[in-house]
Amino acid sequence: MITATPSALGTVRSQSLDFARGTRWVSPALVGVALLVWLTSIGVFLTHPLEQLPIYFVNRYLVLDATSLLFVVVINTVFLGICVYLYSRESTSPVLTRDIRSRAALMLLFMAVINLGVMCNHLILLWALIEISTLCAAPLVARGVAAKPKAVAWRYMLYSAMTLAITFLGFMCLTQSAHLRGVEISFAVDELGSALTAGGDAWQRLGLSFMLFGLGGKLGLAPLYSWMPETYEAAPTSTSALLAAVQYNISVVAVFRILQIFHGLGTGFVSQELLVMGYLSLVVAAIQVMAARNYKRLIAYACVSSSGVIALGLSVGKEAAYGVVLYIVSNAFVKSLLFLTAGRLRAVYGTNEVAPLSGVIRVMPFSGLLFTMGIFALLGFPPFASFIAEMLILSGIVQDGNLMAFTLMCVMLTIIFVATGRTVFPMLWGPSRRSGPPVHESWIAALPKLGFVGILIMLGTYTPDAITRLLRAVAMSIGG
Numbered sequence: 001m002i003t004a005t006p007s008a009l010g011t012v013r014s015q016s017l018d019f020a021r022g023t024r025w026v027s028p029a030l031v032g033v034a035l036l037v038w039l040t041s042i043g044v045f046l047t048h049p050l051e052q053l054p055i056y057f058v059n060r061y062l063v064l065d066a067t068s069l070l071f072v073v074v075i076n077t078v079f080l081g082i083c084v085y086l087y088s089r090e091s092t093s094p095v096l097t098r099d100i101r102s103r104a105a106l107m108l109l110f111m112a113v114i115n116l117g118v119m120c121n122h123l124i125l126l127w128a129l130i131e132i133s134t135l136c137a138a139p140l141v142a143r144g145v146a147a148k149p150k151a152v153a154w155r156y157m158l159y160s161a162m163t164l165a166i167t168f169l170g171f172m173c174l175t176q177s178a179h180l181r182g183v184e185i186s187f188a189v190d191e192l193g194s195a196l197t198a199g200g201d202a203w204q205r206l207g208l209s210f211m212l213f214g215l216g217g218k219l220g221l222a223p224l225y226s227w228m229p230e231t232y233e234a235a236p237t238s239t240s241a242l243l244a245a246v247q248y249n250i251s252v253v254a255v256f257r258i259l260q261i262f263h264g265l266g267t268g269f270v271s272q273e274l275l276v277m278g279y280l281s282l283v284v285a286a287i288q289v290m291a292a293r294n295y296k297r298l299i300a301y302a303c304v305s306s307s308g309v310i311a312l313g314l315s316v317g318k319e320a321a322y323g324v325v326l327y328i329v330s331n332a333f334v335k336s337l338l339f340l341t342a343g344r345l346r347a348v349y350g351t352n353e354v355a356p357l358s359g360v361i362r363v364m365p366f367s368g369l370l371f372t373m374g375i376f377a378l379l380g381f382p383p384f385a386s387f388i389a390e391m392l393i394l395s396g397i398v399q400d401g402n403l404m405a406f407t408l409m410c411v412m413l414t415i416i417f418v419a420t421g422r423t424v425f426p427m428l429w430g431p432s433r434r435s436g437p438p439v440h441e442s443w444i445a446a447l448p449k450l451g452f453v454g455i456l457i458m459l460g461t462y463t464p465d466a467i468t469r470l471l472r473a474v475a476m477s478i479g480g
Helices: 006-022 026-047 066-090 094-098 100-118 123-141 149-180 202-218 227-234 237-262 268-291 295-316 318-349 365-378 385-399 403-429 443-461 465-477
Strands: 055-057 062-064
Touching (some): 026 066, 066 443, 100 237, 123 149, 149 227, 227 295, 237 295, 237 318, 237 465, 295 318, 295 403, 318 365, 318 443, 385 443
Antiparallel strands (some): 055 062
16 A cells, blocks of 8 residues: 655645646736737727728638628637636636646637638638637547546547538539539639529539538537537536537538528528428427436537527528527527536536536526526527527518428427426526525626626617627628
8 A cells, every 4th residue: 555655745735836826827818818809809890891891811811801700709709708717717626727728728729710710711711720620629628527528529520520521522512513514613702603603503502502511510400410419518618618609600600601602593492401400400409408407418409409590590581681690699698608607507516417406596696697697598588689689580481481480480499498497497496405605706707707698688689880780781691
C-alpha cells in the first residue's frame, strides 16, 4: 500500500495553486477578445448602411452583405455572453481551470472559422469552413460529463462528415449539369446563378435536393437529426450553447446562400422537400419531448422542433420569410439562455435528470426565474420575439393556402408545449427537497443571461428601425 507523505501532498497543492495562478489571465483575455470582436461587429453594423452593401474582400471570396452582417452581429453577441459565463464559472470549477487554456484556444479558432464562414462568398469554401468548425468543436464536446463523451464527439464528427458529403454530392451534380450544357460553372455565390437554368434539368434539381438535404442534417432536421440531442446533452453547457447558437447559424447561412442563388429559377420542388423535413422534425420532436426526462435533452429536442418550424417557414417563403429570419435570430439567444442556465442547474444539483430536481425556483431563485423565462421564450410566449416570429410564420403559411402545414404546426407545437410544461414546471415550482439557504448567482454570471432576455424582449416589443430594415433585407434576399 502506497501512502502520500505530508510533504508530497504539500508539493501537489503548491503545484495546483501555481497552475491556477498561471491560468488566471486566460478567461479575462478570452472575454477581452470576444468584447473587442463584438464591438467591431457593432461598429461595422453602425457604419455600413444597407445602401452601401455588398462589399467584397479577398478577391471576392468574402462578402459583407445584409445576411453576413446580421449573423456576424448575432454570433459574436452570443459568443461574448458565453465567454463571460466561462469567466464566472472558472473560479468554482477545478475541471474548467485545468483545461481553460486549450478550451479558450479552441473556442477562438472555432469563432474565427465561423466568422469567415458567415462572410464567405464561395459555396465550396463555405462547405470546407463548416467542416473545419466541426473539427474545432469536437474536442470541446469530448470534455463533457456524459458516460462516454469521446464516443459522442466521434459520432458528432461522423454525422457531420456524412451530411457534408451529401452536400458535396449536390455540388458535383451541379457541375455535371453545367458540363452537359457546355457552361462554365463557378461556385461563387454571386456568379453561380448565371450557370443555372430556369426550371433546371434533372442534374440541377438533384444537386439542389442533395445540398438542402445535407445541410438540413446539419440543422438537425429529420431524418438526419439524431446527432443533435446526443451531442447537445453530452457536451459541456458552454459548448452546447456554441453549437446551438453559433455553429447552427453558419449552416443557416449556407441554406440562405443556396436559396439566394436559386431564387427566381422555378424550383418549386424545394418547397416540398423542406415541407417534408419540417413535418418529420416536428413530429419527431413532439414524440421525444413527451418521453424526455433530462432537461438538456429536452432543450435539444426543442431545437429539433425549432428547425422544423424554420423549414416550414422557408418552404412558404414570401410573407413568412421575415418571420423565419426573426425566429432564427431569437432562437440563438433563447438556446444560449437555456443552455447556460442549465449549466448553473447542473453545477448545483450535479445532474441533468429532471427527477432529482424540485423547487428550483426556491433553491435558485434567480437561475430558476431565468430558466422559466427561457422556457416561455422557447414555447413562443409574448413578449418574447419568438411569439411574433411564430405568428408571422403561421400567417405566411395561411396566406400561402397550405392549411395542412398550418394545422400540423399548430398541433405539434401544442403537444410540445404541454409535454414541456408537464416535465419542466414541476421541476421549477414543486416542493423543494433540498435543505439549506437559497443559492445565489454572482452578477457577472447573471449579466449575459439578462442581456439575452433583454434582447428577446426588445425584438418582441420594439425593434429599432435599423435592425428591422436589416431583418427585412435578409428576408427579401431569400424570397420574402
